[in-house]
Amino acid sequence: MSNWADHAIWWHVYPLGFTGGLHRGPGHRFGHLIDWLDYAVEMGVNGLQLGPVFASGTHGYDTVDHFRIDPRLGDDADFDELIAAAGSRGVRVMLDGVFNHVGRGFSAPRHWFRHTGPGPDDVEVFEGHDALVALDHDEPEVLDHVVRVMNHWLDRGVSGWRLDAAYAVPPRFWRAAVDRVRSRHPEAWFTGELIHGDYPAYLRESGLDSITQYELWKAIWSSLNDRNLFELVWALERHGEILEAGLPLTFVGNHDVTRIASRLDDVRHLGHALAVLFTTGGAPSIYYGDEQAYRGVKQDRAGGDDDVRPLFPAKPEDLSAYGWPTYRLHQRLIGLRRRHPWLTHARTKSLSLTNTAAALVSTAPGNRLITLLNVGDTETTFDIDVAGLRVLEGDGATPGTVPAHAWQILG
Template sequence: MFILKHKPDKIDRYPIDRYNLVIKARIDSWDLSFEKDSIKLEFCYWNRQTDKPNEYRTEEMALVYKTKNSAHYELVLNTNYPTSYLKYFFKSGDDYYDYYGSSKEFIEGNAFEYLYTNNQIFDGEVSWLKDAVFYQIFPERFCNGNRQLDPINVEKWGAKPTSTNFMGGDIVGIIKRLDYLEELGINALYINPIFEANDNHKYDTMNYFKIDPHFGTEDDLKELVKKCHSRGIKVVLDGVFNHCGYSFPLFQKALKDKNSSFRDWFYFKEFELPDGKILDYECVGYYPFMPKFNYSNKEVREYIVRIGKYWIEEYDIDGWRLDVADEVEFQFWYRFREAIKEVKPEAVMIGETWGEQTSMFLENQMDSLMNYIFRDAVISYLAKERISTSQFDERLNSILWIYPKNRVNQLFNLLGTHDTERFMTVVEENERKYVLGLVLLYTFVGIPSLYYGDEFAMLGGNDPDCRKAMVWGETKFDFSKLIRRLVDIRKRYKAIREGSFKTIYCSDKQKVYAFKREYKKEKIYVILNISQFDQTCTLKENGVKEQEYINLLNEEEVIKKEKDDLFVDLPAQSAKILLGSQ
């Protein structure tokens, strides 16, 4: 009738700590009559050293989410002792599922086995991260605070952005806008590169130990960090360690002298660009002005570690967003992590990746990952309406399935960055859809990051158009009040920051989607209607004591439950965030 899939590896089985083991299993069926909700799946186990096999214990697994052809189950097994020497199998009805497949009888020798949870470093959880509300700043375009730092060829603030022009944003400008940022409710800054470089984006680093002179001085950074910390705001810098700039002195030495000891710091070999041009070195993304580092060279590894530690030790930054982290040799990140955590245990590592990189979590390389697959799902469903509500539900739940249970609350969620179209451009200036996107950003599992200017729904295509100068003053759109409300909701309720996630309504016909975030006795319901018509959805919460529900987006609205049903009226393309009260 169905196939059970479970891989005894870090994907389907991993420890949260020495006493708790996460177990996952998936049931697949192509039988259209397959009733996934009716399948009860049990996890059966015993300790091979202390228990008798025929006296195995059982735990019912929870149905986490389902798709058209599959059902996903999960269990957090608490063993009350350092988890070790477990033998186990799965059972559904009269059927047994073990290492070799399914059978009608229990065969001891066919059981899966988990040997031992070592006293490894379970340091993937950064205590402040799950409470973070990030704001991303592209320094050259945020605020010009000191015109004496401007490049000679600086253009007027608000000029059309190009890949080469400058408008004079700097670190002093960020300092001058801290009151504004604090009022917006943010408590963490992610700042794009600020080290000396030729281009406006600063991803072509020349000197990793010097602030770009057009951005200010090392003292300016020290002042920024100190003033941020006094306001409870963390500061995370962009670490561009996969590659350097063409003008990086050690690259120039290697380029000009084939006998240079720095030759092995890079990949010198014939490298063809898409336009047919031939280089004699490898570069990132086919950009000839950004040659790649060779991480098989020990000196390179130690050099980058030294950079990572330096800015934490000397300027007290709170960690790194690591550019194209999935292109760097994975083994290196263990060394980098160990080094910066020795300096500052709560320093964060946020890896850039545009796809799914479960291994970077499971192998304890990163504390957080940029969640572009969340953005992809929101755009496909909300902006482009390419996928159905049930497909959107599958995508959101798959994110929570593929990533470790103890890390999903640290996923770095976003709707736009310096590398993407502006979200208001993506939704074609549909203000109601824009609001729905913001609601999802601030209520889905993980930490939200707002790209500078998105509070004013700035427009812009892909790079460089998404890097316009920040609008200060009168604007066409202003969602700052809504963002402050969403941030306040997030800060007030642990259900949003740390709670579980469960789909509670999903209608392809109505285009209505609802999910519940729950933490202990706290329950919050997020309901979205993306259709162009008013809709009513019925949420069934049997046995729940709450009788009234307050819309946290508009606290004057109270919805009363009728018996076990909660009828929610949703205007076209709107959302409600409900909190139950008795």
Template sequence: MSAWYDNSVFYHMYPLGMTGAPKENHEAAPADRFRQLNAWIPHLTALGISAIYIGPLFESTRHGYDTRDFRLVDRRLGTNDDFRQFVKLCHEAGIHVVVDGVFNHTGREFFAFQDIKEHREASAFRDWYKGINFWQGSPLGDSFSYEAWQGHYELPALNLQNPAVRDYLLDVVSFWVKEFDIDGIRLDCANVLDFDFMKALRHHTEHLKTDFWLMGEVIHGDYSRWANPSMLHSVTNYELHKGLYSGHNDYNCFEIAHTIRRQSEANGGIYRNINLYTFVDNHDENRIMSKLNNKRHITTVYTMLFTLPGIPSVYYGSEWGIEGARTSTCDDMLRPAIAPEQFAKLHNDLTDHIGRLAKLHRQHPALCTGMYRELLLTNRQYAYARSLDEEHIITAVNIDENGAFLSFRLPMGGKEAVDLVSGEKIAIDNGCLNLALDGCESKILKIVG
């Protein structure tokens, strides 16, 4: 039996942005922005969401990833009690909650870093960070130097090979599970996290909560180095993310299909036993609507996201097709404030399309964990099957602006195909399915008989 996360449709929330919190944390007292976040829950339920990934949440100084207290919710959002209530409301709505775990680095206001600044060599925390060197200063004027994440000296890198650091962070995870009843952690910068730490985290969380999920942010490399039975359950599928938008922009379904063959084909797919976390945009990437050259492709992009292998995720606001592109110096346009009062006005056909896809994904186990099989492939048309036990779901996509006729053989047989959106029944003719698709149209069908 598959775990809850394998059957989930995720929603990615960036709370500091979506609530319009101040860019700098100078608050004397906690704000009350969880009231806004609580108001999103009915919208998520209506959209068919069954899990959220929310973060960053730890108390920080600026953007949320410069942590200064791992046991406090960022006061720009509210209090620990506010977050506890938020998780409770999510669980009551049938929504699992996964939070951002920022364990590679801290902010400069974190207590261990401050202690080193004050006591230098005499600090009990002198070995908590990588590359501490008391013989030279840092670019930020410290009397010592240290290793920083990607050269950003406001983010000193933790030494995860230090048992004291590892024990501290595992205790932090226990705190978040016991205090807030979270269901999983998304590991920030998992690509540079210490492997032994991730193994210890997997062992630790398996004993904390049944089906606790660990997902890592990984952009490049062999995903199975991080997602495997001894470390993480899943990682971000940036490879498919790239294929989905560039395959559409180039009118090249071969790029998308090649990615899926390499990853998920039953015979030879290198990640066929890993359910990767799939997405088309996030808090670091331009909005999908801003990436697409042909805006009509937005529906087929989301059809593929929800029917190809993986655990699909929608980034907040993209269900309305909002746009946003980063600059070389600013990400703010990727993380806009959206008030719950705007939901009704923003609602459009894309919102309904994603809602239907989410419902179908949750209703049909084959779309969650079913075997993938390619059925037809041209530059602008693509058809594939997802099969689990006796359930066979066919997705057919036409990314051309003009209509197309698709004909392909069904190795699983069957008497007819039922359109899961319209209810239309299409006869299977001598083992072949014949479909007419309009421009930029897709169909999802179930094989019957």
């Protein structure tokens, strides 16, 4: 695989929500996303991670045709225009491949599906969702289909795949699929959705390049809310083991979780979360709207995702003034990461640690940055050697002395 993924920072968009197509009829809506590419590039990203774009029954994850663009988003010509517009700006595109399950309207022979009994309707469904029918990953024709789909869209100009619900699929299936696809597209990048479990083992067995780093996501907001930075440091130790096996997709928000600005009990700690995201190893992904401090709570009910999958306005000028400081913070932290590209594979450990204050050192051969987090109510002067270091980002002018509820990055 090419090393382009080492330099990828993703802007993650759920297209049906972003374009307003989710609850509407057919339309040519990809243009709305094209209109925001310059905004994304100016933030510093060079990857567009798209949620489902294929024909589906409702929310995109109930696919009915993997070879057809969802008519609510447009058609093949609209998709080609998006790929060309992204490519002209140096932006790679990653698609969401929903290959564990399909919608009820998906047309395929009976033996493509997992069954619970002999009847025509005795099909296994995904995690209790009656509209999502589980594919049989021991069936060679299913493997052939997935390989065809992946190759088709890679041929059309995409650079990689996020594999939805990868955790529900045997890792040997992914290994067989990506080995075949890589023979034709050696630079393609594959990240699998894993929520829990043994991430390094799954990476090794599946042959995937990456997994979604939910463990670190949870530790970031949870440690800040609980004022228990020991949890974060423990997760960062585990994160180092994952980095030995692949390049995890790191994030503080996505289409399936409550937004980080709503998840944090203290909005002053948003910068802390972002400082950790951009100074630890991995391929960072920013969920659209998080860079504007959007709020939204995921709820466990029908339509419970709508709040975190909203329509984006027509143009940047229509955004609230409230969100722009967070956008500019993203710009600065992405800029810092661009100036220190070694951070992609850095290992992060603690130099000093209490419940409310942590000095995290990120290192790679010949390189070092220190991220200081203070979630306490008083100023903290860290007992670390700051000789020759200066404040690259964050609060406070004196290296190593961090105001209450503030952070610093030293280099």
